[in-house]
Amino acid sequence: MTETAPPPAWRLLLGYVRPHRWTLLGGAVLSLLTGATGLLLPLVARGLIDDLAHERAVTGALLAMSALVVVNAVVGALGAYVLRRTAESVVLGARRALSSYLLRLRIAAVDRSEPGDLMARITSDTTLLRTVTSESLVGLATGGLTLAATVVMMGLVDAVLLGVTVAVIAGAGVVIGLIAPRINRATKEAQRAVGLMGAALERVLGALRTVKASGAEAREERALHGAAEESWRQSVRAAKWSAAAGNTAGLAIQVAFLTVLAVGGARVATGAVDVGTLVAFLLYVFFLISPLQQVIGAVTQYQTGAAALVRVQEALRLPAEPPVRAVPLPAPGARPAAVSFRDVRFRYADDLPYVHHGVTFTVPARGMTAFVGPSGAGKTTVFSLIERFYDPESGVIAVDGRDVADWELPELRAAIGYVEQDAPVLSGSLRDNLLLGSPEADADEVARVVRTTRLDGLVARLPDGLETLVGHRGTKLSGGERQRVAIARALLRRPRLLLLDEATSQLDAVNEAALRDTVADVARTTTVLVVAHRLSTVTTADRIVVMDAGRVRAVGTHRELVAGDPLYAELAATQFLAAGG
Numbered sequence: 001m002t003e004t005a006p007p008p009a010w011r012l013l014l015g016y017v018r019p020h021r022w023t024l025l026g027g028a029v030l031s032l033l034t035g036a037t038g039l040l041l042p043l044v045a046r047g048l049i050d051d052l053a054h055e056r057a058v059t060g061a062l063l064a065m066s067a068l069v070v071v072n073a074v075v076g077a078l079g080a081y082v083l084r085r086t087a088e089s090v091v092l093g094a095r096r097a098l099s100s101y102l103l104r105l106r107i108a109a110v111d112r113s114e115p116g117d118l119m120a121r122i123t124s125d126t127t128l129l130r131t132v133t134s135e136s137l138v139g140l141a142t143g144g145l146t147l148a149a150t151v152v153m154m155g156l157v158d159a160v161l162l163g164v165t166v167a168v169i170a171g172a173g174v175v176i177g178l179i180a181p182r183i184n185r186a187t188k189e190a191q192r193a194v195g196l197m198g199a200a201l202e203r204v205l206g207a208l209r210t211v212k213a214s215g216a217e218a219r220e221e222r223a224l225h226g227a228a229e230e231s232w233r234q235s236v237r238a239a240k241w242s243a244a245a246g247n248t249a250g251l252a253i254q255v256a257f258l259t260v261l262a263v264g265g266a267r268v269a270t271g272a273v274d275v276g277t278l279v280a281f282l283l284y285v286f287f288l289i290s291p292l293q294q295v296i297g298a299v300t301q302y303q304t305g306a307a308a309l310v311r312v313q314e315a316l317r318l319p320a321e322p323p324v325r326a327v328p329l330p331a332p333g334a335r336p337a338a339v340s341f342r343d344v345r346f347r348y349a350d351d352l353p354y355v356h357h358g359v360t361f362t363v364p365a366r367g368m369t370a371f372v373g374p375s376g377a378g379k380t381t382v383f384s385l386i387e388r389f390y391d392p393e394s395g396v397i398a399v400d401g402r403d404v405a406d407w408e409l410p411e412l413r414a415a416i417g418y419v420e421q422d423a424p425v426l427s428g429s430l431r432d433n434l435l436l437g438s439p440e441a442d443a444d445e446v447a448r449v450v451r452t453t454r455l456d457g458l459v460a461r462l463p464d465g466l467e468t469l470v471g472h473r474g475t476k477l478s479g480g481e482r483q484r485v486a487i488a489r490a491l492l493r494r495p496r497l498l499l500l501d502e503a504t505s506q507l508d509a510v511n512e513a514a515l516r517d518t519v520a521d522v523a524r525t526t527t528v529l530v531v532a533h534r535l536s537t538v539t540t541a542d543r544i545v546v547m548d549a550g551r552v553r554a555v556g557t558h559r560e561l562v563a564g565d566p567l568y569a570e571l572a573a574t575q576f577l578a579a580g581g
């Protein structure tokens with residue numbers, strides 16, 4: 001992977017804001033208008049008092065004042081709404097981009113990340129873009145404009161005093177320049193701690209039963225509290241520097257006021273300027289307070305947003321698969337797929353040992369092939385490579401004689417039905433789970449597959465049938481039921497190639513026999529690869545591939561291998577039999 005320097009945060013921010021630039025501009029104009037109508041009010045009030053003093057009719061002035069008040073309130077509310085809405089749209093844009101991207105992440109990237117941290121980046125970090133959009137960008141624009149206008153006015157009044165003021169403000173700028181990176185760093189650390197907390201939470205909630213059964217609540221609690229406290233500590237640090245930055249504005253104005261008073265007083269004494277000019281100038285110095293505060297606020301807010309943006313961007317730089325386009329599933333009766341591995345070498349990461357040291361085998365279309373071998377031999381990895389969850393370092397993996405690297409990913413995966421060893425079931429209804437990989441399957445097909453996987457008894461028993469919610473990760477189902485759901489889900493895709501990573505845990509004898517018949521039936525029309533843990537599976541297989549320590553050591557039928565391969569003979573005698581085959 002070539003590493004290019006990440007673009008600066010402001011560029012990233014503009015990227016997210018660009019689609020909303022016109023509404024943002026509209027919001028900024030509305031808030032400027034609100035300010036302007038507010039400024040007009042004293043003028044109209046002065047007119048009203050004038051009218052009263054000269055006993056003129058005040059109706060006009062009263063109407064004008066009322067109109068101004070109403071316009072101020074309405075435009076103010078509208079402006080706030082438009083800005084907030086735009087900011088929410090920026091957050092939405094970032095969340096959509098990030099969630100689409102996370103779904104496309106390469107499995108290797110997910111292996112190296114913490115899901116809880118990625119979740120925090122989508123939820124918590126993107127939220128920080130809200131204020132940076134509505135306050136920072138708009139504050140910088142409106143505050144900057146007012147600041148520039150005031151400075152121009154000051155220049156018209158007296159250039160020397162302007163020089164004094166600008167020098168003081170520049171000093172404040174230097175202080176802010178020193179403080180801003182600290183806010184950025186502290187916010188980044190605070191958000192990192194939020195990510196750690198997400199990861200710690202995910203770890204606990206993903207295995208709450210094990211945590212409880214291990215009596216590990218107190219230790220896990222300490223880890224969670226530690227992350228929460230770290231986030232607090234860093235947020236407080238950021239708050240401290242933000243407060244210091246905020247006060248710099250007030251301090252700069254006080255210093256500017258005193259310096260202008262001293263220098264201006266001296267200039268009045270020498271007759272360079274008159275008292276009126278000095279007073280006018282001092283009034284302008286006070287006018288500076290609000291825009292200066294706005295600009296400094298914008299700078300500090302920006303640091304917070306920039307820190308979050310960098311974290312969002314880090315996630316967007318993880319290796320991902322190309323965007324997928326929907327492809328149809330194989331038509332009923334589509335021909336089964338052939339699979340071959342030629343001298344495949346693979347390791348999960350550059351710093352990990354090789355898992356495949358030149359794996360070679362050929363599986364013809366149709367029929368059942370079982371992979372057996374000691375734990376860790378690299379059997380499941382064969383499936384991961386066929387699905388292209390990972391790419392081999394060398395060698396060729398071919399489906400239908402075509403290198404999987406040349407297949408379009410969605411097309412390759414559409415041809416395959418994959419049942420993982422731990423048979424994951426997603427939260428939602430039973431129907432959602434069955435139709436996950438084949439949303440278009442009709443009721444008859446579902447009913448047929450439910451029958452062949454012997455889920456019909458379960459469905460009949462459940463009060464809501466297929467609509468029953470299965471709970472987080474399918475906790476409301478038994479282990480065996482989860483396996484059957486996973487198999488049914490894969491079968492509904494009418495795969496040309498079925499990858500079945502047999503669970504090491506047992507199904508009950510009746511269900512096991514039924515599923516064996518189903519898989520044997522499927523193997524008549526489809527290519528089935530099974531990572532086998534049961535003797536009953538290998539005895540029905542057309543061929544068996546024996547793997548050991550990342551190599552294929554023998555291929556044959558059960559009868560041939562029992563006679564010809566000592567490792568297989570031993571596995572068959574111990575492991576399979578022990579597993580209840």
Ligand SMILES: Nc1ncnc2c1ncn2[C@@H]1O[C@H](COP(=O)(O)OP(=O)(O)OP(=O)(O)O)[C@@H](O)[C@H]1O
Nearest residue numbers: 111348352355373374375376377378379380381382
């Ligand atoms: N995502 C991963 N990242 C790093 N190493 C991995 C990963 N998955 C598996 N491994 C390692 O690769 C090796 C082979 O794993 P694999 O799951 O292919 O074995 P297996 O033969 O299917 O074992 P079992 O029969 O126990 O399921 C193991 O040593 C394992 O520790």
